[in-house]
Amino acid sequence: MPSDHPRTRRDLLLSLAVLLPAGALVARPAAAEADPPLLSPQAPEAKAVKYTENAATAKAATAGANCGSCALYQGKYGSAQGPCQIFPGKSVKAAGWCSSWAAQM
């Protein structure tokens, strides 16, 4: 049965607003990506480069050298842990260190 009046854009928007959940109309920030799981210092790949979670315990680490100051660290500035380019799918401690440490340019 035809309606008495033609549907307007306003009618359509009102219909959609009723059908959509309220959350669908609110812009949401991108979901924070969780860090990958921490690398175990006992993992063979970690042992291969003498990875430690505490640079202070690494005799070969120079002053100020830790994951947080490494060019290969991909964690955010000031983060406690984050991904590392040489350990795909794993996070390392910012306070950690390994023999592949590289100075940031």
Ligand code: SF4
């Ligand atoms: S390469 Fe750098 S960030 Fe990765 S574990 Fe070694 S010192 Fe840490």
